[in-house]
Each structure stands twice: as C-alpha cells, then as structure tokens.
Amino acid sequence: MGxxxxxxxxxxxxxxxxxxxNIGTGLAQxxxxxxxxxxxxxxxxxxxxxxxxxxxxxxxxxxxEGNCRIRSALIKDKRLExxxxxxxxxxxxxxxxxxxxxxxxxxxxxxxxxxxxxxxxAGIEQGFKNAIAGADVAIIVTTPExxxxxxxxxxxxxxxxxxxxxxxxxxxxxxxxxxRKGDMMTTEDxxxxxxxxxxxxxPDDESIIVSTNRGEPSVLDKKSLSGQAFRNIVRRxxxxxxxxLPIEERSVVKRLLRMFNNVSGRS
Amino acid sequence: xxxxxxxxxxxTEQSKDKAKERLRLVLVHDRAVLSPGLLDALREExxxxxxxxxxxxxxxxxxxxxxxxxxxxxxxxIPVRRVKRKL
Ligand SMILES: Nc1ncnc2c1ncn2[C@@H]1O[C@H](COP(=O)(O)OP(=O)(O)OP(=O)(O)O)[C@@H](O)[C@H]1O
Ligand SMILES: [Mg+2]
Numbered sequence: 001m002g003x004x005x006x007x008x009x010x011x012x013x014x015x016x017x018x019x020x021x022n023i024g025t026g027l028a029q030x031x032x033x034x035x036x037x038x039x040x041x042x043x044x045x046x047x048x049x050x051x052x053x054x055x056x057x058x059x060x061x062x063x064x065e066g067n068c069r070i071r072s073a074l075i076k077d078k079r080l081e082x083x084x085x086x087x088x089x090x091x092x093x094x095x096x097x098x099x100x101x102x103x104x105x106x107x108x109x110x111x112x113x114x115x116x117x118x119x120x121x122a123g124i125e126q127g128f129k130n131a132i133a134g135a136d137v138a139i140i141v142t143t144p145e146x147x148x149x150x151x152x153x154x155x156x157x158x159x160x161x162x163x164x165x166x167x168x169x170x171x172x173x174x175x176x177x178x179x180r181k182g183d184m185m186t187t188e189d190x191x192x193x194x195x196x197x198x199x200x201x202x203p204d205d206e207s208i209i210v211s212t213n214r215g216e217p218s219v220l221d222k223k224s225l226s227g228q229a230f231r232n233i234v235r236r237x238x239x240x241x242x243x244x245l246p247i248e249e250r251s252v253v254k255r256l257l258r259m260f261n262n263v264s265g266r267s
Numbered sequence: 268x269x270x271x272x273x274x275x276x277x278x279t280e281q282s283k284d285k286a287k288e289r290l291r292l293v294l295v296h297d298r299a300v301l302s303p304g305l306l307d308a309l310r311e312e313x314x315x316x317x318x319x320x321x322x323x324x325x326x327x328x329x330x331x332x333x334x335x336x337x338x339x340x341x342x343x344x345i346p347v348r349r350v351k352r353k354l
Binding site: 145154161179182183 | 281282283284286287289290291293294297298300302
C-alpha cells in the first residue's frame with residue numbers, strides 16, 4: 001500500500017503544481033512508482049508542466065463517473081516509465097466529484113503506486129476538500145510573503161479539522177539577495193510563525209520558467225538550483241536527513257554587525 | 268558607533284521584521300476561531316467544573332472569544348444562583 005500526499009497552499013500561484021511535478025518526477029527518478037493526480041478540476045495545469053498535454057484521452061471525472069477504467073485514464077510519463085499522471089477534467093465544475101469519490105479513487109491508486117501525489121487547487125472550498133479527501137499527509141507550499149504565509153496558517157487549521165496532522169512546509173521562491181538585505185522573511189521567521197515542520201526551501205529560479213516552457217520538471221536538470229532543492233525534498237520524504245541549501249547565507253557585513261551586536265549585548 | 272554602523276548598513280527598519288510583526292498580529296485573530304463543536308464542548312465542561320462549586324444558571328451561560336487589536340480573550344458571563352459552602 002502506497003502513501004498519498006496532497007500538495008496544497010490556500011493562496012494561488014505559490015508553486016503547488018510546480019512542486020507536485022518536481023517531487024513526483026524526483027521520486028520516480030529514484031525508482032518509486034508514482035502517480036500524479038491533478039485535482040484542479042476546470043483549471044488543469046499539471047499536464048502542461050509535465051509536458052503531457054497532448055496525450056490526454058480520459059480524465060479524473062471520466063474515471064469517477066465510470067466512463068473508463070483507471071488504467072486507461074493514466075498517462076505514462078515521456079521520460080520515466082514508473083511515473084503516471086491522472087489529468088483533471090478541463091470542461092467540468094469542481095462539484096462533478098465528491099470527497100467520498102476522491103477517497104475511493106486515491107485508495108485504489110495507492111494499491112498500485114508507492115506514492116500518489118495530489119495537486120490541490122487554490123482556495124479552501126470544494127476543490128480543496130476533494131483534494132485532501134484521500135490524503136495520508138499534506139505538504140503546504142508558501143512563498144515568503146505575508147499573505148501566502150497567512151493563508152498557509154489557515155490551511156494548517158483546516159487540515160487539522162479534517163484530521164490531517166503534521167503537515168510539512170515548502171518555502172518556495174526564496175530570494176537570497178532580498179533575504180540578505182532584510183527585505184524578505186527568512187526560513188526561521190516563517191517556521192517560527194507557522195510552527196510546522198520544514199520539508200524544503202526552493203529558491204526563486206529562472207530555470208523553473210525555462211523548464212515549464214519545455215514541459216520538463218527542473219528536478220531532471222542536474223545543474224538547476226531549484227532542481228537540487230527538489231531532489232533534497234525527495235530524499236527527505238524518503239526519510240533521509242539532508243541539510244538545507246545554504247541560500248540564506250548572511251553577507252559579510254551582516255555577519256560583522258551581528259558579531260558587534262552580540263558583543264554589545266543587544267543580541 | 269554601533270548604532271551608526273547599523274544604520275549605515277541598513278540594519279534598522281528591515282521590512283521583513285515589519286512583515287513578521289504584522290503576521291503575528293493577524294494570526295492571533297485568524298487563529299482565534301472556536302468551531303461551534305469545540306465551543307459547545309467547552310461550555311459543557313465549564314458547567315461540569317463550576318457546578319462542583321456553585322449552582323449556575325446554565326441557560327444564561329455565555330462564552331465567547333472577544334477580539335481587540337492585539338489580543339484575544341475568552342469572556343464568559345456565568346449567572347450564579349447559589350455558591351456551595353463546601354465541596
Ligand atoms: N521557485 C520558482 N522560481 C521561479 N518561478 C516559479 C517558482 N515556483 C513557481 N514559479 C512560477 O510561478 C507560477 C505559479 O506556479 P504554479 O503554477 O506551480 O503555482 P500553483 O500554486 O500551482 O498555482 P495555482 O494556485 O494557480 O494552481 C508559474 O509560472 C511558475 O513557473
Ligand atoms: Mg496549480
């Protein structure tokens with residue numbers, strides 16, 4: 001029996017789909033059998049991020065409504081043979097599927113796969129409830145901004161209310177230059193506020209845009225910094241303890257100032 | 268001297284500190300939501316505990332979360348009929 005993981009955030013556009021695609025691909029790369037499920041009904045995107053948009057025949061709603069078997073709706077990845085995508089329906093509403101149906105679907109997939117990764121839509125309504133319905137654990141994605149962190153906190157509460165405890169956090173789009181200047185909250189700041197476990201930090205990285213253009217997750221790119229961040233996340237999900245990327249290293253001046261401050265007792 | 272150094276390198280008034288402070292305050296409010304179920308459970312248990320010490324008017328019991336700018340308080344109004352003399 002595999003494990004189901006929902007990737008969620010509350011706020012839109014913070015990188016859920018990017019994270020799901022990269023983590024799924026990364027897990028498949030190390031040999032796990034992975035199924036990506038796009039639960040963003042009506043606004044599917046995981047297919048294009050994975051570069052599989054031309055292969056879609058059936059979708060999640062077809063499976064739920066019994067128009068086809070799960071097998072025939074699953075799209076095999078171009079690069080990795082143990083990676084599959086169950087695409088969302090594009091022309092249907094979010095209420096075309098219920099949390100109960102999602103739960104059954106995810107349970108079925110867990111029998112076949114080591115990991116079932118569900119890409120959740122933004123918001124906290126029906127689409128969110130559907131996406132978390134069959135999840136064993138949750139990954140929350142946020143960016144280092146007030147609004148995104150606030151929404152992430154709300155999601156922590158809503159997940160708890162649905163008996164999904166101990167979510168893990170990915171902080172996406174960190175900009176070391178801004179962190180250094182004190183114009184972006186640090187990982188410690190955010191963890192301090194949300195009080196949940198950190199799964200990974202992903203830098204703001206042009207290669208994400210390039211790889212999305214190509215339909216090839218950056219985790220496949222050995223030279224990409226964000227790809228490295230996602231590979232680390234994958235290893236942590238597998239239970240390894242991997243140090244976090246040193247993208248927040250303080251500048252020399254800051255370090256000096258800190259020393260001064262410590263000496264003069266201002267902490 | 269140190270103050271001056273700090274200012275020179277822009278160590279004072281960092282916008283991320285502002286962000287953190289604002290987040291802290293807004294979350295105090297956001298988090299102060301007791302679901303109806305939890306509120307009912309709290310009310311029941313309060314009645315149970317208080318009844319050991321006094322006779323209270325259960326129907327008149329009010330329990331609420333009150334929010335002000337920087338804090339949230341649990342405010343209870345509990346009409347007492349009679350206080351017991353001993354446990
Ligand atoms: N680390 C990053 N560096 C640079 N760009 C990024 C990064 N992460 C995500 N992006 C870009 O941000 C945009 C939104 O990302 P994505 O679609 O993954 O977010 P989402 O949370 O799934 O959005 P939605 O809520 O609409 O489903 C995309 O254009 C993506 O390429
Ligand atoms: Mg998305």
